[in-house]
Amino acid sequence: MRSHGLLLALSLATATPALAEVPCGESFSSFVSKMKQAAVQQGHAPASVDRFFSSVRQDPAVIKADRAQGVFQKNFLDFSRALISQNRMQNGAAYAAKYKSTFDRIEREFGVSRGVLLAFWALETDFGQVQGNFNTLNALMTLSHDCRRPELFQPQVLAALTLFEHGDFDPATTKGAWAGEIGMVQMLPKDILTNGVDGDGDGHVRLKTSAPDALMSGAKMLRHLGWRANEPWLQEIVVPSNLDWSKTGLNHKMTVSQWAKLGVKPRSGSLGPSNLQASVLLPMGRNGPAFLAYPNFEVYFEWNKSFVYVTTAAYFATRLEGAPVYSAGNPQPGLSGAQMKQLQQKLVRMGYDVGGVDGILGEKTREAVQHVQQKLGLPADAWPTPALLSRL
Template identity: 35%
Template sequence: MRFLLPLLLAASASAHAQTDDFRQCLDGLRSTARGAGVSEATFRAHTEALQPNMGVVANLDAQPEFKTPIWDYLAVLVDNERVADGEARLKEHAEVLQRVQQRYGVDPATVVAVWGVESNFGQGFGRTPIVQSLATLSCFGRRQAYFRTEFVAALRILQAGHFAPDRFTGSWAGAFGHTQFMPSTFERLAVDFDGDGRADLFDSAPDALASTANFLQRAGWRQDLPWGFEVKLPAGFSAAGEGRRSKRPSAEWRARGVHLVDGTPIPEGLSLGLLAPAGVQGPAFLVTRNFDALYSYNAAESYGLAIAHLADRLRGAGPFATPWPTDDPGLSRAERRELQTLLLARGHDIGTADGQLGEKSRAAVRAEQQRLGWAVDGRAGQKLLKALRGG
């Protein structure tokens, strides 16, 4: 106990200092908020008892779009389960999606793909209080200027009465609703599409779908363009200096020996950039400005590719023709649940088999990797699933 007490005292002192820093930061933001249209009463009502949530700061440096191997990321976001759910939503909301396309020029599959990737079609809004998240990120960690803008926008949303404070929850980073708009995006681009007099991204799928199409249209989406297509690169192809922003005419890519994966020529008259998220040995894509519009939704190429690929699957396309350059592909959500069931059967206390590989599941994976004499990294792939299936 004598060794533990100093650690407990140090942790308590650190927490107090953290809270003091948070209060000072919020006091400094008071005038910024006032200058941006937030009343003193609103600011006080939503910050007076606020405590920091340092978990969101940790999440800022662990975003799956940047940390997860691309084959794991897409295996979860574009699995057969999500495709089937998306097909059902296309049918369920066909009339609304047709009107959305007529008004904003974005096709139903693309809009529904955003919905699926962002909130699993409304099944995963997030439960973190938005004001708390954004206030914390405004005071700690990276990109504080960005999050301060969002924090103030969140206060304006509450001040205007768009949502009740206890309803105003979302992701750890402050995004909310069916298609996970940030507060400033809601203010700029949310639309009332169901005609009830308010833009509601929580309880109105029509409002959320139309708002998403409005976002993409404003980001430069053109309905006469594909997002891009998978291509086959010739042997020895060098991708040095290439990227989705370094766009070249179709003719240049054809002259360099690049063609569609089915062997047909690249369509003429397009401006295309190369996207090779796993290098030239993996799937490669030539992308248009429409991909850039998808990218702008979350500023990650893996994220944009997930939406583009899910949209293609919803139109009837199959998986990518080129395999990922790994001997241990990722797991779908159904396979993750199977893996967790097998871990539970082996006595690992991981909670329920929900397909979410949290820290308890990763700890169990590490234990099994150690038992098997494998490298211990906590990553679950096809190899481990097959090994556990065999007992």
């Protein structure tokens, strides 16, 4: 999935010393020379650096992929229905059985539920079948040279160099997603250095070919990003029609017991621990599906910044552990991509930070919409409609 979408999983720990940013945008050959100098200054052997960079090429297809992320303009119902197929559900059950001992170990050691990793594995690479066909070093160097986010990608290049020195990265043949992620659950080189686990005991971390390595590493990274062991992440709920909609959204939290007092009920099973903080999430507004988002749901945004991807991945994880198909409800029609951009432009002119005019209904746009709905005396469920757009 990442090969089509947003950059994911930003490494928090520094696996390599801080890199003084190499100037972006100049000729690529000059940029390569300066990256080599930076690598040597950080203590890498010159001969090793020369071998590592010998095959590097700029890849225009990487920049094209980085600029084209329209898949995230879909709403939650369309996006989740497209991604959560019967085939993926069946394969999820089969892989859960095949790697039961690995998942048991993960739950013991990291407290990450198997459905969570199965969903990532399915959505990222279709259980390892589609891992991306971009040369990883070329992708990382192309994005390091591009002036959009060099501070993110240049340290990833040096992390890949360290993996190369360990015998775990071949600059000429290692392939993955356009944004430089590698393997079955798509991890960046710094994340592999920090959180890579040899799950099958062969002495190497092989995220492309070893499911135990990939799953154990993914679980360790989730813990590293703040996953709370053995706690829920998302649960479908039924909300009363008279709920104060202005209290909904990820920017509003109450304890589970407080939500229950307001009439929030689980659609199946029971709610999480009464003292857990949680948010009521309405991805399609008050007439669509409703979820209770627990603290672990926030960790998903460390893996991927897209609201619709995160909500789909978290919901899919619950499905893989037996939750029923959501109640779709009857949500009001939303906005097209062009209409969403219009709305965002109007919100920006009103002084709101929408996180960029990109036609994507992300969390900042939702918060701005909810605030405007309150000011206009409308149900403040953060779901923008054509009627709201015309009111503005």
